[in-house]
Amino acid sequence: MALMRFLMIGFVTVVLVACGDDDSSFATRPSGDSSSACEDCDGSSSSKAMSSDSETRESSSSSAESSSSAASSSSKDVEPVETSSSSSSVDFSSSSVMSSSSSDGSSSCSAMSFSSDGSSSSVTIESSSSSVKSSSSMNIESSSSEIDSAALCKTETEDDCEYGTLTDDRDGQTYKTVKIGDQWWMAENLNYAYIGVPFNYDGYTSDSTSWCYDNDPAKCSKYGRLYTWTAAMDSVGTWSTNGKGCGYGKVCSPTYPVRGICPEGWHLPDTTEWHTLFTAVGGKSTAGKMLKSTSGWNSSGNGTDAYAFLALPAGYRGINGGFSREGYDADFWSSTEYSSYDAYYMYLIYDYDIANLNNDNKYYGFSVRCLKD
Numbered sequence: 001m002a003l004m005r006f007l008m009i010g011f012v013t014v015v016l017v018a019c020g021d022d023d024s025s026f027a028t029r030p031s032g033d034s035s036s037a038c039e040d041c042d043g044s045s046s047s048k049a050m051s052s053d054s055e056t057r058e059s060s061s062s063s064a065e066s067s068s069s070a071a072s073s074s075s076k077d078v079e080p081v082e083t084s085s086s087s088s089s090v091d092f093s094s095s096s097v098m099s100s101s102s103s104d105g106s107s108s109c110s111a112m113s114f115s116s117d118g119s120s121s122s123v124t125i126e127s128s129s130s131s132v133k134s135s136s137s138m139n140i141e142s143s144s145s146e147i148d149s150a151a152l153c154k155t156e157t158e159d160d161c162e163y164g165t166l167t168d169d170r171d172g173q174t175y176k177t178v179k180i181g182d183q184w185w186m187a188e189n190l191n192y193a194y195i196g197v198p199f200n201y202d203g204y205t206s207d208s209t210s211w212c213y214d215n216d217p218a219k220c221s222k223y224g225r226l227y228t229w230t231a232a233m234d235s236v237g238t239w240s241t242n243g244k245g246c247g248y249g250k251v252c253s254p255t256y257p258v259r260g261i262c263p264e265g266w267h268l269p270d271t272t273e274w275h276t277l278f279t280a281v282g283g284k285s286t287a288g289k290m291l292k293s294t295s296g297w298n299s300s301g302n303g304t305d306a307y308a309f310l311a312l313p314a315g316y317r318g319i320n321g322g323f324s325r326e327g328y329d330a331d332f333w334s335s336t337e338y339s340s341y342d343a344y345y346m347y348l349i350y351d352y353d354i355a356n357l358n359n360d361n362k363y364y365g366f367s368v369r370c371l372k373d
Contacts, residue, residue: 226366234261301313331346333368
């Protein structure tokens with residue numbers, strides 16, 4: 001009898017160990033993962049990636065030049081991995097321990113022991129960690145399923161995208177628009193001539209804060225205009241006060257959505273809205289390929305334009321007045337400020353399939369894509 005009691009005590013110990021906290025079925029994010037609602041919102045990556053043969057972007061802001069490239073870091077991002085729960089069994093000669101998880105998130109552990117006379121007994125022990133598992137997996141699932149990917153609507157032979165048109169009452173220009181997921185985007189870059197506000201940065205001057213690439217009007221017809229962040233935000237408050245006072249050398253508190261330089265009923269997207277677009281086209285790791293046009297990009301950098309966003313490599317205007325990266329880059333302002341000298345923008349690069357956000361000097365000339373209110 002003493003021997004049997006000893007064996008039973010040992011067996012119960014095995015059961016308790018096997019039924020301890022087991023988070024193997026949790027939806028977990030691998031250690032070291034840097035993915036978030038906005039990867040660069042903490043400012044950890046503040047300079048844009050360029051290939052070895054690319055020009056280095058000029059910038060007076062030390063924060064924009066001090067850290068590693070965003071494209072390199074973003075390519076290492078790891079998406080959340082969700083593991084499915086399954087029953088497992090551990091056999092110990094004449095006894096067995098089984099743990100399982102039910103569909104409602106609860107878990108239990110059952111043990112079966114066999115005596116020498118052939119009789120058997122069982123015990124079920126509820127796991128106290130089930131509530132933790134349930135809340136953990138629910139949080140991750142809800143955050144990843146809030147926005148569904150949109151179906152591909154455009155191929156080389158078919159175009160089933162939902163289009164519209166937008167007429168800018170200020171100058172009469174008409175733009176194609178496209179619905180991607182639940183958002184309506186301009187399907188081409190803004191080309192409104194924002195003039196009359198002079199540009200003056202460290203001795204570099206211009207009679208305007210929007211330009212055609214290489215100051216060639218034909219490039220405006222192809223790519224739209226390039227704007228400083230101050231112009232994109234309409235810091236003087238010509239059409240709206242939501243972005244008034246947002247400019248270089250000062251921190252502002254815009255009221256969202258910020259119409260900025262966009263036509264009435266449309267606005268300059270913030271970083272959250274750019275991320276919504278990334279998710280709708282399948283995630284940022286391939287969003288660049290999905291959003292880039294099927295022609296115009298150098299070195300085999302064309303995309304699939306699977307959602308008719310038609311991102312062209314318009315390049316940018318530097319703070320010293322020079323134009324760079326036509327055929328290699330597309331940069332689009334957001335309405336989200338990073339600091340008194342920098343603001344966030346979305347960028348695409350010819351040799352990357354990703355799309356990402358970064359921050360840079362507010363005096364750069366980038367493209368503008370407007371989003372419907």
